[in-house]
Amino acid sequence: MRVVLAWAALNAGLALLLTLWWQDTLSNALLWSAVAGAVLLAAVAWRPRERARALPESSVGVVLLAIGITGLGVSVAVGEWEVYLAALVTAVGVATVARELAEQRRRR
Amino acid sequence: MARITAQAVTATAVVDTPRPGLVGWFASADHKRVGVLTGATALVLFLLSGTLGVLMRLELALPGLQLFSHDAYNQLFTAHGAGMFYLVFTPLALGLAVYLVPLQVGAAEIFAPRLAQLGLWLLLSGAVTTYAGYFTQEGGAKTGWTAFVPLTDVQNSPGTGTDLWAVGTIVVNVGMILQAFCILATLLRLRAPGMTMLRLPVFSWSALVSCLMVLTSFPALLVALTLLEFDRRGWWGVFEGGGGPIAYQHLFWFYGHPVVYVVFFPFVGAVGEVAAVFSQRRFFGYSALVLSLLLFSALSMSVWAHHMFTTGQVQNEYFSLTSTALLIPAGVEYFDLIGTMIGGAIVLRTPMLFAIGFLLLFLFGGLSGIIVASPVLDYHVHDSFFVVAHFHYTLFGGSVFGLFAALYYWWPKFTGTMLREGLGRLHFALWFAGMNMTFFPMFVLGYEGMPRRLADYSSSDGWTGLNLVATAGALVLFVGALVFVWNVVSSLSRRVPAPADPWLGHTLEWATSSPPPRHNFDELPPVLSFAPLLDLREQGAR
Numbered sequence: 001m002r003v004v005l006a007w008a009a010l011n012a013g014l015a016l017l018l019t020l021w022w023q024d025t026l027s028n029a030l031l032w033s034a035v036a037g038a039v040l041l042a043a044v045a046w047r048p049r050e051r052a053r054a055l056p057e058s059s060v061g062v063v064l065l066a067i068g069i070t071g072l073g074v075s076v077a078v079g080e081w082e083v084y085l086a087a088l089v090t091a092v093g094v095a096t097v098a099r100e101l102a103e104q105r106r107r108r
Numbered sequence: 109m110a111r112i113t114a115q116a117v118t119a120t121a122v123v124d125t126p127r128p129g130l131v132g133w134f135a136s137a138d139h140k141r142v143g144v145l146t147g148a149t150a151l152v153l154f155l156l157s158g159t160l161g162v163l164m165r166l167e168l169a170l171p172g173l174q175l176f177s178h179d180a181y182n183q184l185f186t187a188h189g190a191g192m193f194y195l196v197f198t199p200l201a202l203g204l205a206v207y208l209v210p211l212q213v214g215a216a217e218i219f220a221p222r223l224a225q226l227g228l229w230l231l232l233s234g235a236v237t238t239y240a241g242y243f244t245q246e247g248g249a250k251t252g253w254t255a256f257v258p259l260t261d262v263q264n265s266p267g268t269g270t271d272l273w274a275v276g277t278i279v280v281n282v283g284m285i286l287q288a289f290c291i292l293a294t295l296l297r298l299r300a301p302g303m304t305m306l307r308l309p310v311f312s313w314s315a316l317v318s319c320l321m322v323l324t325s326f327p328a329l330l331v332a333l334t335l336l337e338f339d340r341r342g343w344w345g346v347f348e349g350g351g352g353p354i355a356y357q358h359l360f361w362f363y364g365h366p367v368v369y370v371v372f373f374p375f376v377g378a379v380g381e382v383a384a385v386f387s388q389r390r391f392f393g394y395s396a397l398v399l400s401l402l403l404f405s406a407l408s409m410s411v412w413a414h415h416m417f418t419t420g421q422v423q424n425e426y427f428s429l430t431s432t433a434l435l436i437p438a439g440v441e442y443f444d445l446i447g448t449m450i451g452g453a454i455v456l457r458t459p460m461l462f463a464i465g466f467l468l469l470f471l472f473g474g475l476s477g478i479i480v481a482s483p484v485l486d487y488h489v490h491d492s493f494f495v496v497a498h499f500h501y502t503l504f505g506g507s508v509f510g511l512f513a514a515l516y517y518w519w520p521k522f523t524g525t526m527l528r529e530g531l532g533r534l535h536f537a538l539w540f541a542g543m544n545m546t547f548f549p550m551f552v553l554g555y556e557g558m559p560r561r562l563a564d565y566s567s568s569d570g571w572t573g574l575n576l577v578a579t580a581g582a583l584v585l586f587v588g589a590l591v592f593v594w595n596v597v598s599s600l601s602r603r604v605p606a607p608a609d610p611w612l613g614h615t616l617e618w619a620t621s622s623p624p625p626r627h628n629f630d631e632l633p634p635v636l637s638f639a640p641l642l643d644l645r646e647q648g649a650r
Contacts, residue, residue, distance in 0.1 A: 001296065003305055003402070007320055010406035014430065018410065022423035026355055027413065030362045034324040034409055041323060045296040055217050055627065058127050058135040062222050066229030070279045074237055076337060077271035097222065 001045040008038035054104055061096030068093050137225045138626060139218035143207025144522060146228050146287070150199035153235060157191035158589060160184050165546070165582035168575050171567045181563040182250035183242065186273075189253035194277050195235050197371035197507055202227075202287045202322070204374055204514060205315035207522065209291050211617035212309045214300025214635065216627045219293035223286050230283025238276030241269035249273035252561065254364065255336065257347040257356040262340045271340060274333045281326050288322035291315055300616075302635035306398070309615040309638050310384075310391055313398055314377025317405035321366040325409060329363035332356055354421045361412035369408045372502065373401065375510025376441060379463045382513045383445050385611050386460035387452025390639055393444035400444075404437035417483045418490045424483045431481035438474055442467070457611075458532030462513035465540050469505025473498060476551065491561075494554025500547040509539070512592075520606030523599070524622045531595040538588030545581025549574035614639035 015031040022028075071086025133141060164184050167175050176184060206227075210218045218224050242248035246267025251259045255274070258264055295308065295316050308316070336356070338344040347356045384391040391397070410430045413422040445467060454460065476498040479485045489495060512535075519527050554560075558571050565571055609618040618641055620629050636643050 003316070004296070004320065007317075007402055007406055010402065011324075011409055014406060014410040018423075018426055021426045024423070026358050027422075030328060030358065030412075031410060034362075037324040037327070038320065041292070041320070045293070047297070056137040056221055057626075058132060059137045059222050059225055060131075060135045062137070062225045063135055063229050066226055066233050066283075069230065069282075070233035070237055070276075073275040073279050074272065076341065077268045077275055 001042050004038055004042035004045060008035050008042060011035045011038060054107065056100065056104055059097060059100055061093050061098075061100055063093075064089055064096055065093030137221040139206055139210050139221060139224060140522075140624065142218075142221070142224050142228050143203050143205075146199050146203030146206060146231060149228075149232060149235070150196050150203060153191055154196045154200070155589060155593070157188050157196055159586070160188040160191070162582045162586050164188060165579040167563065168565075169579035170576065171565050171569070171572060174564065176563070178563045179247065179250065182561075183248050185561055186249045186252055187239075187242065190238070190249070190273070190277065192503070193253055193367060193371070194280050195231070195238065197503070198284050198322075198367065199231050199280075200511055201318060201371050201374040201507075202284055202291065204378070204511075204518075205291045205311075205318070206287055208518065208617060209294050209312055209315050210298065211521075211620070211624060211628055212312045212615050213295060213298060213303050214616050214629065214632050215294055215298035216629065217298070219290050219298055221290075224290040227283040227285075227287035227290070230279050230286070234276045234279030234281075234283060236276070237279060238273050241272035241276070244269040244272070254360055255333070256360070257336065257339075257353045260336060260340075261347070262342075271337065274337050274340075278330055278333050278337075281329055285322060285326050285330075288319040288326075292319040292323065295319075300632055300635060306395070307635055307638050307640075309377075310380035310394070310397060311374065311377035311615075313401055314373040314375075314380070317401045318370045318373045321370050321405050321409065325363050325366035325370075328359050332359035332363070335359075354416070354419060357416055357419070358413070361415045365412040365415065366405075366408050368499075368502070369405060371507050372510075373405065375466070375507050375514060376401075376445075378514035378517065379466050379510045380445060380448070381613075381615065382459045382463040382517050383448045384639070385517075385613055386455045386457060386463070387449045388455065388612070389448065389452040390614070390642060391444070392447035392450075393440070394638055396440050397444045400437035400440035404434065404441070407434050407437065411481075414481055414486070417486050428481060428483055432478065434481075435474075435478065442471075442474075457516075458527070458529060458536060459513045459517035459611075461533065461536045462509050462516060465536065466506060466509040466513060469501055469509060469540075469543060472548075473501030473503075473505050476501060489554055491559055492554035493550040493558045493560055496560050497547050497550035497554060500543075500550070504543055504547065509543075512536075512539075517611065518617075519599070520610050521617055521622050521624070524603075524606050525599050526604045526606050526610065527595050527599045531591055531598070535588050535591045535595065538584055538591060542581045542584030542588055545584060546578050547581070549578045549581075553578075609641070612641075612645070614642040616640060 011031070012035045015028070015035055018031055019028050068086050068090030071082060071089055075082035075086055127135060134145070136142065164181070167173055167181060206218060206224055210216070244267060246269050248269040249255065249265070251265055251270065260270060295312060335344065335346045339347050346352065380391055380397065407430055411427055411434065413427040414431045416422045417424055480489060480495060480498055516527060516532055553571055553574050556571070558565065558569070606622045608621050616632065616635070619633055633640050633644055
């Protein structure tokens with residue numbers, strides 16, 4: 001966690017220098033957003049060490065989910081009909097992952 | 109000293125029954141299979157994108173050849189450049205980390221394994237989407253990997269090919285962000301007892317800074333391409349105004365420069381591991397390297413607008429200062445790598461040859477970087493073949509040679525078999541010669557004014573001789589790639605079993621079998637430094 005904060009601090013120093021040197025809105029917004037992102041990551045990492053966990057062997061649901069998400073994106077290019085098909089695959093993927101997680105929790 | 113069981117570290121036993129055959133491989137959530145599949149996908153695409161590069165060189169061998177139409181040539185360099193950045197180097201860098209980081213930190217699994225698996229599948233489906241664009245009626249994207257506005261707007265780049273390219277690129281990069289998150293969380297939260305941050309192996313540190321850059325810079329690309337797609341659909345007009353093209357460039361290069369280091373640092377880390385093991389001594393200047401990686405990665409977030417010096421729309425002094433300052437941490441890393449070798453008992457096996465090649469070739473890339481980091485010099489060479497030479501010395505000489513140092517080094521761990529040493533040496537020799545034949549003439553061509561992305565030139569330009577040498581070099585590189593493929597096929601078909609630790613490695617991945625079991629470790633040695641296995645050997649020798 002501290003290492004991510006240190007990295008955020010280094011970026012904040014460079015962002016401050018940029019702000020003092022050049023008041024371009026987009027450039028400053030980009031660099032300060034990165035600083036904020038790094039602080040957020042540090043906050044996410046600031047949790048107790050992981051306890052023993054179960055290892056999932058495989059997940060077919062994830063494969064379906066990825067294909068569904070990609071299909072949703074592709075529908076922007078190829079037309080609306082693709083949205084319905086991709087949404088269906090995404091829904092099946094989400095349901096399958098949820099079932100896998102529930103089963104994993106039950107076996108733990 | 110007491111050994112620690114892996115189950116006490118981060119995980120319980122496997123809960124599922126493994127699926128047999130190909131389904132077991134492709135639906136696997138095991139970080140090792142996800143890492144291998146990510147890397148294998150990227151390697152296949154590397155061969156494809158590399159072949160496209162050779163075709164470009166054939167076109168430029170002599171003036172007036174016109175093996176391809178100008179339109180097809182534009183598609184070639186777009187597929188080559190975009191393929192290498194989005195589909196090859198980033199996945200290779202992260203795939204290597206997905207496989208190795210949990211092993212190096214003594215974890216039984218990667219953090220959020222399904223998320224890492226989702227990253228792999230978004231890479232695969234995004235890559236298919238990207239290439240699908242090349243089979244549409246109007247052809248694929250032809251705007252270069254940067255996809256600058258207004259070249260990419262719907263008037264100048266009509267057709268669904270560019271849309272599919274943009275969507276595929278977005279999907280792939282979402283996948284890479286997910287994998288980077290899993291790697292970073294593994295480093296921060298799943299380390300084995302005793303594995304403090306300052307005991308992380310060099311490669312793991314390089315993966316950590318790379319992941320930080322992915323997570324904070326890649327979203328800018330997602331925003332740029334999503335807004336671009338909105339503009340192309342006519343839903344919005346963000347980049348259509350007077351400042352639109354510059355705004356797009358800011359967003360793009362905020363991703364576009366850090367990604368150069370994302371695809372570089374992991375291979376610096378790999379070269380660091382190889383240099384230490386094959387010099388048979390501890391890595392020199394570990395703390396300085398860690399500090400330089402942190403500083404280098406932070407600085408590289410602040411240099412993006414040096415790509416925009418010639419637009420006249422950016423603050424050249426700030427970006428020139430930060431870009432030139434990169435030399436300091438780069439110098440420290442160089443010093444550490446060379447310091448590791450000095451005084452060592454160097455063993456010149458294939459991984460070490462590629463590591464030394466990396467050091468020599470990246471030097472040219474780094475030094476020519478000083479020229480393009482200086483606005484006055486950059487004005488002369490901007491958008492010329494000089495820039496092509498510079499980034500190929502950093503990306504081919506640096507990243508690719510580092511990658512192959514890593515591949516030859518960790519191949520026994522990945523597959524449980526050894527690669528052939530003779531073929532590896534031949535591969536290295538061909539690539540070292542081919543790399544310099546191909547890309548060094550481009551420095552001269554660029555200095556003499558040959559623009560990049562040129563489909564043809566006149567014989568009166570005086571560029572024919574050097575272009576011919578560069579094309580011959582590209583063919584040598586192609587033959588070298590075939591030698592590597594031959595080595596891989598030979599290694600997998602006529603297996604020479606690899607022991608757990610064929611090189612006398614320093615880090616924890618060599619403390620388990622090759623390839624490792626599903627839960628990675630049956631037991632872990634004590635972790636007292638960044639080189640725990642070397643510690644054990646030194647204790648045993650006393």
